[in-house]
Amino acid sequence: MLTREVFTVICSLADPKTPVAMGRYFKDQGWNERDVREILRPINPSLITRQTPFFHVYMPTERGLNIYGGLIMSDPAEHVNIWAGRGSFVGGINIGSSGATAQAGHSNTAATRYATYQRIAEALRGDAEAAEGLEATSALDNADDLEEAIASQDQPRIDRILGRINSLLSGASSAFALTREATNLLG
Numbered sequence: 001m002l003t004r005e006v007f008t009v010i011c012s013l014a015d016p017k018t019p020v021a022m023g024r025y026f027k028d029q030g031w032n033e034r035d036v037r038e039i040l041r042p043i044n045p046s047l048i049t050r051q052t053p054f055f056h057v058y059m060p061t062e063r064g065l066n067i068y069g070g071l072i073m074s075d076p077a078e079h080v081n082i083w084a085g086r087g088s089f090v091g092g093i094n095i096g097s098s099g100a101t102a103q104a105g106h107s108n109t110a111a112t113r114y115a116t117y118q119r120i121a122e123a124l125r126g127d128a129e130a131a132e133g134l135e136a137t138s139a140l141d142n143a144d145d146l147e148e149a150i151a152s153q154d155q156p157r158i159d160r161i162l163g164r165i166n167s168l169l170s171g172a173s174s175a176f177a178l179t180r181e182a183t184n185l186l187g
Contacts, residue, residue, distance in 0.1 A: 003042045019051040019059040121146040123178035130175040
């Protein structure tokens with residue numbers, strides 16, 4: 001169990017080209033040199049390599065990182081917390097130890113619709129600069145309301161706001177070309 005935990009910590013802290021200094025971690029755990037050797041002994045050298053002979057600096061290999069990727073999702077007792085919003089993705093994975101890992105990326109397909117809504121809000125702001133009077137004020141108010149609804153992921157509210165935006169566009173001047181183009185993305 002400790003071997004897997006240490007392997008996971010090394011891999012989670014690793015940068016693809018930067019070794020991980022683990023001396024402080026081992027000290028914080030209260031482990032001496034012999035403890036560390038016993039804990040790391042089961043780890044195959046093809047998974048992590050020790051970068052310096054006298055200090056606890058390790059580097060996971062590509063194979064180690066691939067196996068680590070499988071470990072973090074292999075146990076059904078594990079749980080996954082995912083948060084997504086405004087073009088980002090963060091997944092926190094708790095592996096039943098005192099540590100947890102987090103990974104980030106930009107492949108958030110779940111929030112594609114929210115990204116389109118955000119684009120509409122930004123288009124409204126851009127169009128408001130060219131619009132005049134009540135149209136400009138209405139565009140800015142709708143952009144603010146839409147961004148609040150996106151942040152709270154309140155789909156019924158978003159739908160109501162989109163209805164107001166469509167009403168604005170139906171009677172608006174030609175200044176709202178950006179918003180019309182963005183709303184066409186919704187289909």
